[in-house]
Amino acid sequence: MPHRKELKQEAAVRAAALVESGMRVGLGTGSTAKYAILELGRRLREGELTDIVGVPTSDASDTLARAQGIEIVELGTLELDLAIDGADEIDPNLDLIKGLGGALTREKLVELRAKRLVIIADDAKLVTRLGEKAALPIEVVRFGFESTLARLADLGARGTLREQGGQAYVTDNGNYIFDARFGDALPDAATLAERLKLTPGVVEHGLFLGMATQAFVASSEGVREIPARSRTS
Numbered sequence: 384m385p386h387r388k389e390l391k392q393e394a395a396v397r398a399a400a401l402v403e404s405g406m407r408v409g410l411g412t413g414s415t416a417k418y419a420i421l422e423l424g425r426r427l428r429e430g431e432l433t434d435i436v437g438v439p440t441s442d443a444s445d446t447l448a449r450a451q452g453i454e455i456v457e458l459g460t461l462e463l464d465l466a467i468d469g470a471d472e473i474d475p476n477l478d479l480i481k482g483l484g485g486a487l488t489r490e491k492l493v494e495l496r497a498k499r500l501v502i503i504a505d506d507a508k509l510v511t512r513l514g515e516k517a518a519l520p521i522e523v524v525r526f527g528f529e530s531t532l533a534r535l536a537d538l539g540a541r542g543t544l545r546e547q548g549g550q551a552y553v554t555d556n557g558n559y560i561f562d563a564r565f566g567d568a569l570p571d572a573a574t575l576a577e578r579l580k581l582t583p584g585v586v587e588h589g590l591f592l593g594m595a596t597q598a599f600v601a602s603s604e605g606v607r608e609i610p611a612r613s614r615t616s
C-alpha cells in the first residue's frame with residue numbers, strides 16, 4: 384500500500400502536468416504543494432517547460448521555488464493561469480478548509496487571482512461536511528487578540544491559539560492563528576465566512592468556498608480527478 388507521502392506526490396504530479404510554457408502559476412504551501420513545486424522544477428530542468436513564472440503563497444514556498452529555478456514574481460494585480468495547492472478538508476462541492484500550514488491569507492490572495500485553482504490531496508482530506516475533522520484556522524492580528532478571540536467565541540468558536548515550540552505561532556504576515564471548532568461540523572459555511580470577515584481583528588479565515596475548480600485526490604487505488612467546475616468566487 385502506498386505511503387501518504389507517495390499519494391501526495393502522485394496527485395501533485397498530475398496537477399503539475401497541467402502547467403504549460405509561458406503560464407503564470409500560483410504556488411501553494413504545505414507537504415502536498417511542495418511536490419508540485421518540485422515537479423515544476425524537474426519539468427523546467429528537463430526542458431519540458433519554459434518561461435513560467437510563479438507567485439508563492441508563503442516564504443517557505445518562495446524559497447523552495449527559487450531553489451528549483453522557478454522565476455518568482457510579485458502578485459501585484461497579475462492574473463494567474465493556474466494555482467496548485469493542498470487542502471485540509473475537501474467537501475463534495477470542492478469547498479475547502481485550508482490553513483493548517485499557516486499560509487491561508489496569502490493563499491487566498493494568490494488563488495483568487497487564478498483562473499483555475501487545482502487542489503491536490505490524499506483521500507484522507509475528503510469529508511462530507513466541512514469541520515468534520517479539521518479545525519478552521521483563523522488569522523488574527525496580534526494587537527488586542529484576546530478581544531478578537533472573545534468576539535469569535537460569541538460566534539460559537541471554541542478552540543486554541545496555535546503554538547509552536549511553546550510559543551504562539553506567528554504567520555509570515557506577523558499575525559496569530561486561532562484554530563476554531565464549531566461543534567461536530569461547521570454550521571452554514573457561507574454565513575460563517577461572512578461573519579468572520581466582519582469581525583474586527585480577523586485578517587482571514589481558512590474557508591475557501593467556490594474557489595477550487597478541480598481536484599486530484601490520490602488513494603491506494605490511484606489518482607481520482609474531481610472534474611473541473613466553474614468558480615463562484
Ligand SMILES: O=C[C@H](O)[C@H](O)[C@H](O)COP(=O)(O)O
Nearest residue numbers: 413414415469482484485486
Ligand atoms: O496553510 C497551509 C495550506 O492551506 C495547506 O495547503 C494545507 O494545510 C494542506 O497542507 P498539506 O498538504 O501539508 O496537508
